Amino acid sequence: MKWTELHTESCPVARGLSVIGDRWTMLVIRECFLGVRRFDQMQARLGITRHVLADRLRKLEADGVLRRDAYQDRPLRHEYRLTEKGKALHPILVTLIDWANQNVPTEATPMITLLSRDTERPIRPRLVDEETGAPITHLSVTAKLAE
Amino acid sequence: MKWTELHTESCPVARGLSVIGDRWTMLVIRECFLGVRRFDQMQARLGITRHVLADRLRKLEADGVLRRDAYQDRPLRHEYRLTEKGKALHPILVTLIDWANQNVPTEATPMITLLSRDTERPIRPRLVDEETGAPITHLSVTAKLAE
DNA sequence: GGGGTAAGTTCTCTTTCGGAACCTGTCAAT
DNA sequence: ATTGACAGGTTCCGAAAGAGAACTTACCCC
Numbered sequence: 043m044k045w046t047e048l049h050t051e052s053c054p055v056a057r058g059l060s061v062i063g064d065r066w067t068m069l070v071i072r073e074c075f076l077g078v079r080r081f082d083q084m085q086a087r088l089g090i091t092r093h094v095l096a097d098r099l100r101k102l103e104a105d106g107v108l109r110r111d112a113y114q115d116r117p118l119r120h121e122y123r124l125t126e127k128g129k130a131l132h133p134i135l136v137t138l139i140d141w142a143n144q145n146v147p148t149e150a151t152p153m154i155t156l157l158s159r160d161t162e163r164p165i166r167p168r169l170v171d172e173e174t175g176a177p178i179t180h181l182s183v184t185a186k187l188a189e
Numbered sequence: 190m191k192w193t194e195l196h197t198e199s200c201p202v203a204r205g206l207s208v209i210g211d212r213w214t215m216l217v218i219r220e221c222f223l224g225v226r227r228f229d230q231m232q233a234r235l236g237i238t239r240h241v242l243a244d245r246l247r248k249l250e251a252d253g254v255l256r257r258d259a260y261q262d263r264p265l266r267h268e269y270r271l272t273e274k275g276k277a278l279h280p281i282l283v284t285l286i287d288w289a290n291q292n293v294p295t296e297a298t299p300m301i302t303l304l305s306r307d308t309e310r311p312i313r314p315r316l317v318d319e320e321t322g323a324p325i326t327h328l329s330v331t332a333k334l335a336e
Numbered sequence: 337g338g339g340g341t342a343a344g345t346t347c348t349c350t351t352t353c354g355g356a357a358c359c360t361g362t363c364a365a366t
Numbered sequence: 367a368t369t370g371a372c373a374g375g376t377t378c379c380g381a382a383a384g385a386g387a388a389c390t391t392a393c394c395c396c
Binding site (some may be wrong): 065090091092093094116117118 | 352353354356357360361362363
């Protein structure tokens with residue numbers, strides 16, 4: 043399994059990571075979900091080098107996760123927005139946030155947590171099967187070859 | 190934000206990625222969930238170099254995601270198993286698999302999908318709030334500073 | 337003693353990353 | 367008309383990380 047050929051793997055974990063498995067990529071996605079759309083703003087907020095940021099944005103656009111829209115001509119300027127495919131990454135971000143809050147301690151206060159936009163109350167995510175509503179755990183669900 | 194100091198960030202995305210944000214790490218975790226416990230077996234299945242694999246296993250053990258247990262003396266041999274903290278990564282793996290199956294196409298057949306261990310039927314994961322059961326979407330939930 | 341197994345380590349070479357400076361096109365102020 | 371600022375990159379160089387293969391250690395069996 044070579045990193046450069048990961049996207050052709052049959053394993054969905056490998057294919058997924060070929061898009062978002064990079065060191066910085068999910069942090070760029072986080073910025074997009076927070077509404078950050080411009081190059082310089084992302085660069086300042088993340089502390090990523092401009093070179094690497096330009097490369098990641100190019101790749102994410104090529105993979106259909108971000109869309110590059112012009113917001114002015116003269117000089118021509120673009121902003122980056124999540125596509126539907128990019129918005130579909132939300133559950134990954136949410137489960138990652140929950141895992142880190144439960145398992146990677148920090149002294150930083152106040153902590154950043156998940157909140158309902160409506161009620162402003164904290165959210166604790168849980169995975170269930172869409173069809174049956176049964177909870178999904180590592181004991182109840184596994185990944186296998188489907189016929 | 191420096192990569193080497195990510196674990197002290199207040200943002201849970203950054204802290205989470207400081208543990209699992211590496212190119213190979215989630216693939217190692219996948220192997221663990223599939224029951225692979227030994228160095229050589231992981232190395233052969235992943236095609237990762239031995240050097241990098243040894244490094245990742247060391248880091249994952251240091252982070253408390255994997256436990257290194259001796260399964261024989263003379264010569265001393267260890268195997269790697271998920272800790273509770275490691276098992277807690279299951280939702281991230283599941284959402285990643287689902288996203289990739291829906292959004293990163295492959296010609297490979299048969300495809301690897303999520304199945305219930307009981308019923309052998311396919312599963313489609315969905316995130317809900319543990320307390321209210323309300324679905325979690327990027328419109329309904331956001332991450333904010335908690336007081 | 338030769339070969340096999342398991343878990344690494346060491347070596348060299350190539351790729352990627354970090355950091356800083358530079359470039360381009362436009363506007364606004366001096 | 368020049369200078370400076372802004373936005374979104376690109377270029378350059380040295381440092382760090384990764385790939386690939388060989389080597390090491392400690393045991394067993396033949």
